[in-house]
Structures are given as structure tokens and as C-alpha cells.
Amino acid sequence: MPLNFFSMDANQSKSPPSQSKEQVSHTRDLDGKEVVIRMKNVNKTFYVREKGADSIREKVFGMFSSNGKKQIIAIKDVNLEVRKGEFLGIIGRNGSGKSTLLKIIMGAIRPDKGGEVTTQGRMMRMSLGMGFDPKITARDNIYVNASILGLTSKQVNEKFDEIIEFAELKRFVDTPVKFYSRGMRSRLGFAIAVHADADIFLMDEFFGGVGDANFRKKSEEIFAKSFIEGRTIVHVSHQLATISKHCDRVILIEQGMIHKVGTPKEVIAAYQELMKRVRRARLKRKNK
């Protein structure tokens, strides 16, 4: 049963004019800044097979049985412009398409024909377990990631101690990452990201808020002060507190479409409204 809760403004995706200053907790002048991410007419449909992988064997022997191919519309009709230095939040229910959207911005996934994604500057996507090869140590992972980002060994050496210091992982620097706890991986990932040199950061449900109270406080400070300054950030999160505190603009994604765009306050309200409706519908179905 399709969940059809949208009001007619489901496809509202015009970028709002510059915000009134009382509604955000900081002032960030985005007028006149160049657009660094532009998505036009972006759609993405995944074709998923029911059984078996794509293979020669499948194609030869599977000719007679019809393997249903499911069509999953992950992203529909997204138009979006992000300016340099902007902090954009993306919220939405599980499975609404948030991660896919980030991957499309990143370029890891290409949109369907007709869609256009243009970006300016170096991008880095952060997610849990981001960019780590679990079999090698933290030290090696940092060097691998850095060399891919184009840093020289010398530059990495300078930052290396800072990163490990920040992540509080000195004891485990030479242990393979697969032995790390989730918190340790998050801390390592966050530490690397904070010191990395990308212009645009795509954060995919990436909690800066792991670790003990001290670490969280440290992260929050660094996050608020140096990390956000001058960088363009697109942040997918369920943590509404972070979203409302730092974001200039927030987008609500539902079933692959932009449901609402606006200030954190507006969009979070819309999100909560949506969640309420979903809960009510589920209850109704249960009681039938």
C-alpha cells in the first residue's frame, strides 16, 4: 500500500531566499556565493533481481525462467542547488533515499538519463566505516586515504600525530581496523575527516557524537568552530539537535522526493508531522 501522505507541495524544491536572521543560531552570508553542488532533474531507479547474481550462467540457463526484476524508484525529480560554505541538512525516514542522494552527489552512482549533477571542488563522503580497509591498521589506512587524496607523505606525517591524538587511539594505531569497536571507528573516521582537506563534505549518518563525554565535547567544539568554517557540508542525519543547531537549510526527503525545503525549524516540524501520520497509519492497519 503506497504511503501517500504528501500535500501538493511535495515537489517544492526552489531554494528559499536568504533566511531571516532570527531563525538560525548563527549568521552565514550565502548571497552571492557560487553554487558548488547543482542537481537538475535527478532520478534514480534501481533494478533488483529476485534471485541469483548477474552472471553468464544466469543468462544462459536462466533464459527459460523469468526472474522478476523489481524496479525500485530511489530518487525522483530532485532539483537542488547548494552554495559554497552552506551547511545543508537532509532528514527523512529510513529508506527514503538520503544515502542514495549523497552517493549521487558524490558521483559514486550516476543518475538516470536526463539528470545532471555538477559539483565544484573536492568532495569527501563520510559514513560509518568510511574508507577503511578493515584488514590493515589505522596507521596504514590513514596513509592510504591520504595518498589517494593527493597528500604527500610529508604532509601526512605532520597531521598524523594530530589525528591519532584527536581520536585517542594511540594505543591501537598499529592494530588492524577490523578489531576496532564501532566507537573507535567513528572516532578515527571523524578525526581523519576533521583534518582532511576536502571542500565539500557529505556526511552520511555520521555521528560526531560518539565516544565519552570528553570526546563529544571536543568534537562539538571542533565541529562548530573550525570544521564548518569555509566548508560546504551536506549532512544526512537523524539527530535533530545537530541539524537544528548548525544547518542553514534543511531538506526533508520522503520516498526519494524532496518533500520540503526550508529553515531547520520549518522542516523539522514537517518531519515530525510526517512521522505522526506514518505512526497513525500503521496503528490503523494493525487494528484492522
Place this chain on the structure above:
Amino acid sequence: MINPLFRLVIYYFVFTHLIGNRVPNFALYLFSGLIAWLFFAQGTKKGINLLKQKKYLIESIQFEQLDLFISAILSVFFAFMYNLAAYAIIHLLFFIPIKMTVLFFPLLVLNIFILVLAVSILLATINIYLRDIEHFWDVVILAGFWLTPIIYPKEAMLERFYVLAYLNPMAGIVINIRETVLYGQPPLYNFLIYDMLYAIVLLVIAIYLYKTYAHKAVEKL
């Protein structure tokens, strides 16, 4: 390095004492062909699953993905260099003269390198859509070993199955390696040019196909 030495010993034993052969300096003949072939076989094998292995990098960081292939092949190349050192030692121990023609050798190695790169990229791209290409390639390598004059003299191939030498670029390369390094003869120029062109053209095709089709790597692997 243990692997090729071991295989060398076995093949040498079988093809000298169990089956006769008329090849002069058979041990060196065998070894030179073997290490060249292993470079090709191991290099291509590494390439097939490379995108799947390094998926975590591709989906998080922006970089020129083709560099991954180069680094993968370089590691196999170093193994080749070790084997080459072993070969050189044995070659000198037998007091076989080294003529000027050995200068062609780096060119031949470059040829293999380009060929391996091309095939790796090609296979990795196909792997995204057809996941069992890996098994298919295992069979190709198995056949290829016998379709390359590694254990038998080049005459056996060139006399009656000349076509094979044009289908299999490694055949010509291995033949030329022996001619220039072991026998001190000039290479067979037709193969020299043909195999180099083969590799370059294949590389261009591979890169084009990669740029066009490999973007589905993240979603399909």
C-alpha cells in the same frame, strides 16, 4: 617466488626425463617463459576483483580510479622482478653470453605491463555486470598457458599453428624474450610490433569501456 621455482623444477623434470625435448638450455628456456607468463596471469587475476575489494574507497573519496589498477599491477610487477633476479643468477651461473639484443627486453616487459593493465581493466569492468567472469578467466589462463610456447619450442607452434601466435599476444612476447635474452638473437620484428600495438589498442578500448560502463560499480558490486 617459491611458486615459480617449484613449477620450474617440476616441468623441467617432466619434460626432460619423462618426455623428451630438443630445446637447448631448457631450464632457462622454461624459466624465462614461466616468469613472463606468471606476470600476466597473476596481474590479470588481481585486476578482476579489484573494484569490489576497493569499493570502500570508491564510494567515499574522489580520485582517479584507474590508479588502483596501476598500483595492483605494480605489486605483481615486483614479484616479477624478484623472479627475474633469480633467473639472472642462474643465467650467469651457466655462463650464457648476454648480447646487445638484451636491450629489447625492457620493451618487452613494458609490453606485458600494458597488456596486463588493459586486460585487468577490461575484466574488472565486465565483472560488474557478469560476476562469474572470474571463473571464465581461470579457464582462459589455463588454456593460455598451453597456447604459449613456455614448455615447448616455438617451432612447434609456428610451424603449424601460426594463427595462435596472433590470437595470443603473450606467445610472441615470450618468444621474443627468449630470442633476445637467452639466445642473443634479434627479436621477431613482426611479433614485436604486432604485440605492442595489440596491447596499446586493447588498453585504449579498455579505458573507454571503463569510463562508459564502470560507474555502476558501487551499486552492483
